[in-house]
Amino acid sequence: MAESNEESTVAQTAVIETDPNKLTNARVLTTLQQLFGEDAFTDVEEPYGLLTATTTRERIHEIIQTLHGEPILQFNFLTTMCGIHYPENEGQELGVIYHLHSLVHNVRLRLKIFFPIIDPAVPTLTDIYATANWMERETFDFFGIIFTGHPNLIRILNVEDMDYHPMRREYPLEDGTREDKTDLFFGR
Amino acid sequence: MAVNDTLEGTHKIHQEAREQQHNQLVPTLNDFSQELTTLNLGPTHPATHGIFQNILQMDGERIISGVPTIGYIHRAFEKIAERRPFYQITPLTDRMNYCSSPINNMGWHMTVEKLLGITVPKRAQYMRVIMMELARITDHLICNSILGVDTGAFTGFLYVFQEREKVYEIYEEVCGARLTTNMGRVGGMERDFSPVAIEKLRKWLKEFPAVMREFESMFTRNRIFMDRVVNVGPISAEKALNYGFTGPNLRAAGVDYDVRVMNPYSSYEDFDFEIPVGTNGDTYDRFLVRNEEIWQSLRIINQALDNLPEGPYHADAPHYYLPPKQAVYKNMEALIYHFKIIMGEIEAPVGEVYHSVEGGNGELGFYLISDGGRTPYRLHFRRPCFIYYQAYSEMVVGTSLSDAIVILSSMNVIAGELDA
Numbered sequence: 001m002a003e004s005n006e007e008s009t010v011a012q013t014a015v016i017e018t019d020p021n022k023l024t025n026a027r028v029l030t031t032l033q034q035l036f037g038e039d040a041f042t043d044v045e046e047p048y049g050l051l052t053a054t055t056t057r058e059r060i061h062e063i064i065q066t067l068h069g070e071p072i073l074q075f076n077f078l079t080t081m082c083g084i085h086y087p088e089n090e091g092q093e094l095g096v097i098y099h100l101h102s103l104v105h106n107v108r109l110r111l112k113i114f115f116p117i118i119d120p121a122v123p124t125l126t127d128i129y130a131t132a133n134w135m136e137r138e139t140f141d142f143f144g145i146i147f148t149g150h151p152n153l154i155r156i157l158n159v160e161d162m163d164y165h166p167m168r169r170e171y172p173l174e175d176g177t178r179e180d181k182t183d184l185f186f187g188r
Numbered sequence: 189m190a191v192n193d194t195l196e197g198t199h200k201i202h203q204e205a206r207e208q209q210h211n212q213l214v215p216t217l218n219d220f221s222q223e224l225t226t227l228n229l230g231p232t233h234p235a236t237h238g239i240f241q242n243i244l245q246m247d248g249e250r251i252i253s254g255v256p257t258i259g260y261i262h263r264a265f266e267k268i269a270e271r272r273p274f275y276q277i278t279p280l281t282d283r284m285n286y287c288s289s290p291i292n293n294m295g296w297h298m299t300v301e302k303l304l305g306i307t308v309p310k311r312a313q314y315m316r317v318i319m320m321e322l323a324r325i326t327d328h329l330i331c332n333s334i335l336g337v338d339t340g341a342f343t344g345f346l347y348v349f350q351e352r353e354k355v356y357e358i359y360e361e362v363c364g365a366r367l368t369t370n371m372g373r374v375g376g377m378e379r380d381f382s383p384v385a386i387e388k389l390r391k392w393l394k395e396f397p398a399v400m401r402e403f404e405s406m407f408t409r410n411r412i413f414m415d416r417v418v419n420v421g422p423i424s425a426e427k428a429l430n431y432g433f434t435g436p437n438l439r440a441a442g443v444d445y446d447v448r449v450m451n452p453y454s455s456y457e458d459f460d461f462e463i464p465v466g467t468n469g470d471t472y473d474r475f476l477v478r479n480e481e482i483w484q485s486l487r488i489i490n491q492a493l494d495n496l497p498e499g500p501y502h503a504d505a506p507h508y509y510l511p512p513k514q515a516v517y518k519n520m521e522a523l524i525y526h527f528k529i530i531m532g533e534i535e536a537p538v539g540e541v542y543h544s545v546e547g548g549n550g551e552l553g554f555y556l557i558s559d560g561g562r563t564p565y566r567l568h569f570r571r572p573c574f575i576y577y578q579a580y581s582e583m584v585v586g587t588s589l590s591d592a593i594v595i596l597s598s599m600n601v602i603a604g605e606l607d608a
Contacts, residue, residue: 048302048541076429079544080553080575082568099542099555099570103429103443106450110542131432134578142266157259157607166267173271 023072023105025051031073035066043112052110060098060113061123067100067109068128075100075109078125081135083143085117087169093117094145098125124149142167224252227589231260235593237334238603242581242592249588254581258574262607269567273532274300274508275374277567282368284571285605287330288323288548289369290359295545298453299554300374303541306505310497312376313455317492318389319362319371320454320545321485326352327548328436328478328485331600335475336407338597339416344406351399354392361385375509376502386493393490400486404479414472421583421595422470431579434572435550437599440477441469447546458495459488471598507534532562549573549600573605 028051029044040063041053055063067075079099087093092114100109113122124147125132136147137156144165147153155162164171225248230241239260245252265280272280281292294316301308308316329352333345356366362385363371363378372378381389407413423433428441438445446463448456464480466473502509510529511522528534538560544553553570580599584592 047539050542052540078432079551080555080568080570082555082566084557084566097555097568099553103445103450108542129432130427130430131575131578134574138574155259157262159259166264173267 023102023107025049025107028073028107028109029053031070032063032067035070036063050108050110052112054112054114057096057113057115057122060111061125061128063111064098064100064125065128073102074104075102077101077103078129078131078135079108081125081132081139083139083145083167085143085167085169086114089114091116094120094143096122096139096145120144121146121148123147126150141165144168223247229254229589229592231257235338236596238601238606240601240603240606242584244584244589244592246589251584251587251589251592254584254592256577256581258577259607261603265608266567266569269564271563273529273534273562274536274564275529276532277564278372279368279370281569282370283604284569284608285327285548285552285573285602286367287602288327289367290319290323290371291327291545291547292552293369293371294320294454295543295547295552296554297372297374298545299541299543299556300508300536301503302543303536303539303556303558304374304505304508305537306375306503306508308376308454308503309500310455311499312501312503314492314496315377315381315501316372316454317456317459318489318496319359321489321492322355322358324546324548325482325485326355327600328482331548331597332407332475332478333403335417335471335594335597336413338593339413341407341410341413344403348399348403351392351396354388354396358385358388358392361388373502373509375505376500378502378510380501389489389493393486393493397486400479400482408476408479416590416594417471417475417598419468420471420591421587421598422468422473423579423583424469427579428469432575433550433579434576435547436474436477436481437469437576438550439464440466440473442467447544447551451544453543453545456488459491461485461488471594474598535560535562544570547572549602549605550576569608571605571608573601574608577601577606 025046032041036059040059041055043052043054045052067073077100079101081096081098084095084097085093086095094117095112095114098111100111115122122145124136126136126149133150133152134156136150137153139145140147140153141155141158142165154160158166225246227244227246228241229244230236231239241257241260243255243257263283265284269277269280278293278296281296282289284292329348333348336344359369359371360366361382363369365371423441425441425443428438429443433441434445442465444463444465449463461484464477464484466477506521506525508529511519511525515522516526536558538558540557542553542555544551550572551570552572555568555570556564557566559565576599580596583595587595
């Protein structure tokens with residue numbers, strides 16, 4: 001079993017390497033830069049083989065719509081979405097990170113956007129992916145990011161009458177008034 | 189003859205009375221705004237197999253709309269993970285999909301290994317594959333047998349639960365725990381398979397297929413079962429993809445996406461197995477896909493066990509892998525590493541990594557951002573249940589209450605994973 005498989009996979013990889021239509025990270029990036037201009041993406045890197053780029057919230061909807069619809073890209077699957085909070089980055093405190101997957105070509109892509117915490121509004125993706133609905137509700141619930149255009153932006157995991165967004169960094173895990181326990185090892 | 193005549197006569201009278209009653213009710217029934225019933229399905233309902241609520245608007249037996257409420261057992265795992273060293277996060281993953289905890293544990297270990305750049309020896313990878321496939325079998329067994337219970341067949345459930353019990357005994361032999369396993373370590377397994385474990389596994393592999401065949405013959409072509417599940421809750425491939433379905437639910441709709449094949453991890457590329465797919469994504473297809481996956485998992489386990497390579501069962505990564513306890517008493521380095529690992533004083537490199545494994549329900553992803561500290565800066569779990577459960581409210585519209593129960597259990601929604 002092992003030997004025959006090995007041969008076929010070697011043959012396959014040889015074909016893939018010479019195939020000009022094979023979608024690679026580099027091709028995704030050049031296509032995107034052709035469509036939206038070089039300056040649309042910053043901090044382009046490939047940590048552990050996953051193409052990562054940062055863009056702006058003004059363009060994110062347009063970019064993901066193109067990624068979804070463009071026949072050569074076909075990023076038809078929104079794997080996951082999550083919020084992040086960097087309190088030290090003045091004016092860019094909050095962020096949303098999207099993981100997209102082109103199931104046809106088996107290429108993954110990570111897109112990030114950052115924006116100020118005083119104006120946490122981001123366009124919704126629910127018109128492109130139905131699955132964005134609960135992901136955005138979760139991100140809103142934990143980070144207080146407002147997804148404009150979302151049909152039903154209410155809390156999902158926490159109780160309705162909670163008056164803060166618990167995944168933000170200013171909310172410590174344990175009760176800050178506790179004095180019986182000093183946390184020297186894991187304190188940040 | 190006389191008895192039959194009377195019976196027929198009674199039937200006729202009854203039918204006439206029913207028709208008359210129905211005719212009287214029709215005008216009000218058509219007026220939806222007047223006669224809708226609100227039904228709270230859950231939060232604690234024996235048929236939902238977990239704590240989540242659906243507020244159903246019903247017109248008689250027919251469901252007009254369903255609004256799900258979730259979060260009843262939300263335990264803030266992502267927040268807790270921000271304050272825990274990596275090895276202390278493994279028990280959190282146990283409690284997500286508790287029907288297949290080894291997959292969650294090992295998915296998390298592989299994520300950390302990817303971040304740290306640890307290569308796990310072949311033997312440990314094969315051992316992981318065996319445990320993960322066992323977990324997949326138990327997960328699917330629970331889902332399918334519970335589907336049987338919801339359609340009125342309790343026997344199959346009790347019957348396969350015996351087999352699940354035997355798998356749990358194998359877990360116990362391998363890691364000491366049964367349900368929330370906390371199995372393995374960052375860098376490999378915490379101990380080698382004992383001879384007893386191998387023996388139990390071989391015995392189970394010999395006995396289980398007969399049970400599985402009986403289970404299948406009880407349901408697969410059973411008229412009563414098929415009447416309840418065929419064409420109930422179908423979903424098209426496009427819609428399933430758009431809703432972010434993964435795992436058996438997506439494959440039942442006809443998309444052959446499986447992380448084990450698309451992005452192989454832990455040496456899955458070494459094994460010969462097939463990905464079963466369904467056609468119209470209804471409850472019956474989901475049932476059949478899960479059954480077939482059990483057979484394929486058995487194939488993988490047999491191959492892995494027969495070709496189990498010799499060698500170490502963990503990577504040589506002293507900074508992250510706990511030294512043997514005996515060495516801690518005698519050897520200074522071992523004591524230092526033991527102390528540092530237990531106290532969480534090991535710093536991880538800066539980086540961000542996304543790793544996904546094929547969980548019992550679909551793509552279970554871990555997105556880990558490390559800022560060079562001792563704990564993750566941010567850890568996000570892609571929980572397949574949470575993502576595909578949002579399609580439920582659309583899938584139940586137009587079905588009856590009994591169908592809604594069957595759809596729910598065939599989707600295999602695990603409350604622990606749903607709420608994190």
